[in-house]
Amino acid sequence: MKIAYYPGCTLKNKAKDLDRYAIEAAAALGYELEEIENWQCCGGAYTSAKDEIATKLPAVRALANGRDNGGRVLTVCSACYNVLKQTNHEFTVNPDFDLRVNNYMKPDTEYHGEADVLHYLELLRDEIGFNNLAKKVVKPLKGKKIAAYYGCLLLRPSDVLAFDSPENPEIMENFIRALGAEPVIYPMRNECCGGYITLEDRNQAKKRSSAVVESAKDMGADFMITACPLCLYNLTKNANDPIPVRYFTEVLAEALGLIEE
Amino acid sequence: MENNNRKKEQILRMSGAAVQKCMRCGKCSATCPSYDEMEYHPHEFVYMVERGDVEKLLKSESVYKCLTCFACVERCPRGVEPAKVIEAVRLEAIREQGKNHMKPDQIPELLDEDIPGQLLMMALRKYAK
Numbered sequence: 001m002k003i004a005y006y007p008g009c010t011l012k013n014k015a016k017d018l019d020r021y022a023i024e025a026a027a028a029l030g031y032e033l034e035e036i037e038n039w040q041c042c043g044g045a046y047t048s049a050k051d052e053i054a055t056k057l058p059a060v061r062a063l064a065n066g067r068d069n070g071g072r073v074l075t076v077c078s079a080c081y082n083v084l085k086q087t088n089h090e091f092t093v094n095p096d097f098d099l100r101v102n103n104y105m106k107p108d109t110e111y112h113g114e115a116d117v118l119h120y121l122e123l124l125r126d127e128i129g130f131n132n133l134a135k136k137v138v139k140p141l142k143g144k145k146i147a148a149y150y151g152c153l154l155l156r157p158s159d160v161l162a163f164d165s166p167e168n169p170e171i172m173e174n175f176i177r178a179l180g181a182e183p184v185i186y187p188m189r190n191e192c193c194g195g196y197i198t199l200e201d202r203n204q205a206k207k208r209s210s211a212v213v214e215s216a217k218d219m220g221a222d223f224m225i226t227a228c229p230l231c232l233y234n235l236t237k238n239a240n241d242p243i244p245v246r247y248f249t250e251v252l253a254e255a256l257g258l259i260e261e
Numbered sequence: 262m263e264n265n266n267r268k269k270e271q272i273l274r275m276s277g278a279a280v281q282k283c284m285r286c287g288k289c290s291a292t293c294p295s296y297d298e299m300e301y302h303p304h305e306f307v308y309m310v311e312r313g314d315v316e317k318l319l320k321s322e323s324v325y326k327c328l329t330c331f332a333c334v335e336r337c338p339r340g341v342e343p344a345k346v347i348e349a350v351r352l353e354a355i356r357e358q359g360k361n362h363m364k365p366d367q368i369p370e371l372l373d374e375d376i377p378g379q380l381l382m383m384a385l386r387k388y389a390k
């Protein structure tokens with residue numbers, strides 16, 4: 001099956017692995033990710049201000065493209081997912097936004113929030129199913145203790161994203177189980193890594209990231225997985241005593257036997 | 262005072278947050294990962310904007326300490342959305358002529374080779390207009 005795919009700027013650049021393994025693993029599971037034509041960067045952060053229009057237009061273009069190409073937009077990056085989904089939601093609660101966006105863009109077909117935004121993990125959980133995924137695993141990650149790091153962007157605001165329980169999520173833990181490994185549950189898995197503050201105040205980012213990594217280590221993690229390039233950067237570069245952090249798509253590809261030794 | 266009121270209304274409009282629902286429980290500040298770095302804390306943003314006491318907030322570095330992690334939004338028992346209030350104050354501050362918090366040409370010197378593109382885009386969104 002084909003799905004419109006929004007890779008986002010970071011996956012085309014620093015996080016090439018996140019992109020490549022996502023495409024290869026999807027193919028192994030029967031999905032063809034079709035990159036949206038001429039996509040533009042989502043901006044990395046959703047601006048909650050009601051009167052901000054211009055900064056949200058790249059996301060709207062991607063959403064409209066998804067609607068016209070199968071009805072959905074698939075993303076892998078937590079930040080893209082958060083921005084696309086919050087932008088899409090704004091159409092349903094803010095008529096003024098809807099009007100101004102369509103007036104400004106003058107698209108052939110007006111856009112009113114029709115596309116479905118889908119995270120790669122949701123595809124695995126809701127469509128492929130973790131049971132079926134488990135059956136496709138050829139190299140189970142036996143004996144590995146993996147700490148899933150959710151951070152903020154996949155979970156909050158939960159009334160808009162509806163991705164998983166904001167305080168007690170389990171999608172990534174079930175993903176880890178499907179790959180034959182053991183999930184590590186730790187208190188800081190849904191607390192912030194410091195995010196963009198690393199640019200201006202590295203000390204604060206260090207405090208946040210160290211607290212997250214320490215928490216995962218305390219519970220016995222061998223390594224951590226994430227869907228967010230900025231989380232990966234913060235946890236590996238800013239934690240005092242880091243442990244390996246990998247993209248979830250990379251461990252997926254490994255378990256599916258797609259990575260050459 | 263009138264100017265203050267105009268700014269207060271603008272901030273409330275931008276944020277869409279229901280500051281009058283706040284019951285001052287402090288849960289937003291208790292859960293905030295930037296609490297120690299802030300001069301004014303999330304519950305104070307809510308309270309001060311409601312009172313129209315916005316000038317101090319507009320001038321405070323606290324607006325740049327919020328990580329937009331939305332923990333306060335998620336955990337507020339009254340659905341007040343403090344992070345949206347802070348975001349609106351920040352935008353009100355940087356939208357003023359010449360008040361960009363960080364200029365694009367300041368960014369290259371802050372980079373290292375592993376910084377993801379996402380971070381630069383975010384920083385431009387957060388600090389400049």
Ligand code: SF4
Pocket residue numbers: 282283284285286287288289290303304307336337338339340341342343
């Ligand atoms: S958590 Fe909500 S109700 Fe409590 S002080 Fe903060 S904004 Fe007010």
Ligand code: SF4
Pocket residue numbers: 289292293294295296303326327328329330331332333334343344347
């Ligand atoms: S969004 Fe900002 S104010 Fe709210 S908890 Fe996170 S850092 Fe604190």
